[in-house]
Amino acid sequence: MAVSHLEDQRIVEFDVRTDEMLVNMGPQHPSTHGVLRLVLRTDGEIVSEVTPHIGYLHRCAEKIGENLTPRQWIPYTDRMDYLAAMNMNLGWALTVEKLMKLELPDKARHLRVIITELNRIASHLVGMGAYGLDLGTFSPFLYAFRERERILDLFEEVCGARLTYSYLTVGGATHDLPTGWLRKCDEFLTQLLPVIDECHALLTTNAIFVRRTANIGVLSPEMAIAYGCTGPVIRGSGVDHDLRRDGEERYTEMYDGYAFEVIVQKGGHYPKDHDYPAVPSEAVLGDCWHRFYVRMLEVIQSVDLVRQAMDRYSTATGAFGVPVKLTEKLPKGEAYLETEAPRGQMGFYIVSDGTSIPWRVRARSSSFCNLSVTHELCRGCLIADVPAIVGSLDVVMGEIDR
Amino acid sequence: MSGQAFLDRLKQQFGDEITGANLEAIDPWIEVSPSGLVEVCLYLRDQADLKFEMLNCISAVDYFEPDPKKAAKATFAPHLEVVYHLWSFKGKVSLVLKVMLPRWQDDVPGQIPEVPSVSQIWPTADWHEREVYDLSGVRFVGHPGLRRILCPEDWVGHPLRKDYDMPLEYHGIRGR
Numbered sequence: 001m002a003v004s005h006l007e008d009q010r011i012v013e014f015d016v017r018t019d020e021m022l023v024n025m026g027p028q029h030p031s032t033h034g035v036l037r038l039v040l041r042t043d044g045e046i047v048s049e050v051t052p053h054i055g056y057l058h059r060c061a062e063k064i065g066e067n068l069t070p071r072q073w074i075p076y077t078d079r080m081d082y083l084a085a086m087n088m089n090l091g092w093a094l095t096v097e098k099l100m101k102l103e104l105p106d107k108a109r110h111l112r113v114i115i116t117e118l119n120r121i122a123s124h125l126v127g128m129g130a131y132g133l134d135l136g137t138f139s140p141f142l143y144a145f146r147e148r149e150r151i152l153d154l155f156e157e158v159c160g161a162r163l164t165y166s167y168l169t170v171g172g173a174t175h176d177l178p179t180g181w182l183r184k185c186d187e188f189l190t191q192l193l194p195v196i197d198e199c200h201a202l203l204t205t206n207a208i209f210v211r212r213t214a215n216i217g218v219l220s221p222e223m224a225i226a227y228g229c230t231g232p233v234i235r236g237s238g239v240d241h242d243l244r245r246d247g248e249e250r251y252t253e254m255y256d257g258y259a260f261e262v263i264v265q266k267g268g269h270y271p272k273d274h275d276y277p278a279v280p281s282e283a284v285l286g287d288c289w290h291r292f293y294v295r296m297l298e299v300i301q302s303v304d305l306v307r308q309a310m311d312r313y314s315t316a317t318g319a320f321g322v323p324v325k326l327t328e329k330l331p332k333g334e335a336y337l338e339t340e341a342p343r344g345q346m347g348f349y350i351v352s353d354g355t356s357i358p359w360r361v362r363a364r365s366s367s368f369c370n371l372s373v374t375h376e377l378c379r380g381c382l383i384a385d386v387p388a389i390v391g392s393l394d395v396v397m398g399e400i401d402r
Numbered sequence: 403m404s405g406q407a408f409l410d411r412l413k414q415q416f417g418d419e420i421t422g423a424n425l426e427a428i429d430p431w432i433e434v435s436p437s438g439l440v441e442v443c444l445y446l447r448d449q450a451d452l453k454f455e456m457l458n459c460i461s462a463v464d465y466f467e468p469d470p471k472k473a474a475k476a477t478f479a480p481h482l483e484v485v486y487h488l489w490s491f492k493g494k495v496s497l498v499l500k501v502m503l504p505r506w507q508d509d510v511p512g513q514i515p516e517v518p519s520v521s522q523i524w525p526t527a528d529w530h531e532r533e534v535y536d537l538s539g540v541r542f543v544g545h546p547g548l549r550r551i552l553c554p555e556d557w558v559g560h561p562l563r564k565d566y567d568m569p570l571e572y573h574g575i576r577g578r
Contacts (some may be wrong), residue, residue: 062537063561098428225455225491228526240492246494325540335428336487336498338458347487351463353477364459364487372529402537402552 011401018044025386029055033130034397036114037187038374040386042350050378052371057401065361070096070350071170071326078164080346080363081399083126086119086155087341088231095348096170099251100328103173105318110252112308113170114185115158117302121192122151122297123342127394131292132203134391135212140202147195150188153270157181161395170328172321183308189303196299204296205277213289214282217377217389218293221286227376228369231344233393235264236291243340250295258308263297264291270297288392295394327356334360343367343394367395395398404431416442430480430539431485431498436517439501443523445491446497448489452486455498457524460531461485462538466564480505484517484540514560518544537562 025038035056065073077092078085129144152162159167204208222247224237242262244255261271283289330352338347344366351360370393377389405425413420419438434442438536446454466480467473486499503515519542521527531542531553539560559566
């Protein structure tokens with residue numbers, strides 16, 4: 001009788017012997033968030049090295065910016081972080097306003113807070129749903145997208161677009177909020193909160209989810225700072241830094257008089273910790289679970305901020321913006337400004353030689369820096385952890401592109 | 403610390419390596435010579451009262467006017483600037499460092515200028531420097547792996563240079 005395959009020790013040994021292997025993840029793998037390609041060097045299930053390749057979407061945004069006026073470039077900022085286009089509009093508009101030394105009326109300021117915080121909720125909902133999808137659960141993704149669609153309905157009523165708005169622009173916004181819109185927005189916020197609780201039940205406290213994310217991809221605060229990580233990534237590592245509070249005056253004055261606390265772990269607990277699921281014992285500060293949790297708490301915080309902004313907006317005086325011509329001449333000089341976008345700090349740099357077209361346009365994006373830390377986080381993890389780690393950074397490839 | 407006092411302190415510390423400043427600009431900046439860049443950056447990061455621990459952005463600006471008619475009226479001499487935007491968590495202030503470079507090393511067209519890499523000081527500079535190298539053509543000496551990051555590895559030229567010409571074809575793909 002012939003020796004069966006399994007009984008022959010040499011064959012078995014040959015079959016299970018592992019060797020170093022290069023595995024390409026993406027650009028098409030659904031869990032790699034767009035056109036990201038990761039080259040993994042693996043030994044069996046263990047990943048020894050990860051190299052991200054990011055140039056697949058090179059759209060020459062900066063070069064185009066050097067041939068258009070700042071207001072004409074607003075639609076290109078939409079397409080950077082397409083999940084939070086309003087925040088991108090705001091970042092660029094504020095930078096140009098800084099260069100032009102433009103002061104805005106109060107009403108425009110509160111309008112911008114309403115719009116950008118709503119977009120932050122929409123963006124975090126996608127981040128949350130897609131993260132669940134990365135880890136193999138589908139329902140939270142549907143629930144998150146259903147809520148996001150409601151925000152997009154609100155935005156559609158404001159500016160007619162659902163993804164690329166070009167609504168906030170240099171000098172304020174393109175037009176005022178429609179009548180009755182604030183009531184609809186308030187209704188949306190009221191029904192959103194139970195859904196967030198549901199998502200907490202489905203993900204944050206889910207035993208499988210905790211096992212997949214707790215103590216995985218731990219990012220120390222020192223490393224987060226050294227790699228220039230920002231947003232929920234750095235706050236998930238316990239660094240108390242949020243540009244809405246600490247940033248440049250031109251940006252923080254938007255939030256003057258608003259009551260909010262930076263979502264970061266202080267003294268072992270988060271603000272509002274008593275209302276929301278406790279941190280599981282397996283979780284370590286700076287791991288994937290904490291990054292996710294910071295995003296979830298920021299949704300609640302943004303709901304609160306939108307409510308405050310709506311109150312102020314409805315009583316504010318002045319116009320929704322100051323008129324700026326499409327081809328307004330820029331003063332000579334340069335300006336750099338960073339804003340707190342949902343994924344972290346979005347910086348724009350503009351150099352002008354005195355004409356209406358900028359000499360140099362530069363975008364510094366949060367996902368770019370957040371992704372550059374991947375190779376440190378993925379060293380020695382399992383292949384199944386790679387989507388968990390990359391997903392927890394919540395990168396958008398359009399933002400990494402220039 | 404006011405801008406002037408800060409500048410005086412850096413000048414006292416590094417002497418001629420601090421080659422200029424503009425404190426009246428919207429974002430006041432300090433100019434550093436390429437040879438002193440690494441020392442100045444280490445000092446800014448490690449001094450207990452400064453602690454510029456975060457490197458926000460590295461950008462390169464190409465000051466060159468390819469159109470001869472406009473070039474006659476240009477207010478600048480052709481050169482290349484590398485701009486570093488730093489941030490201090492401690493003081494909650496930002497700082498702008500600038501390094502001025504010739505457009506071409508030794509005035510030989512095609513030979514890109516060199517500046518020391520700060521990726522040993524801030525690891526985030528790794529990708530930022532690769533991007534500046536790729537798009538603006540500055541060689542960072544001491545960088546661990548200076549490769550193109552957005553363009554393909556065999557791409558010719560640096561697209562954000564003002565005199566860059568789009569190639570007519572690339573691997574059989576028609577450009578322009």
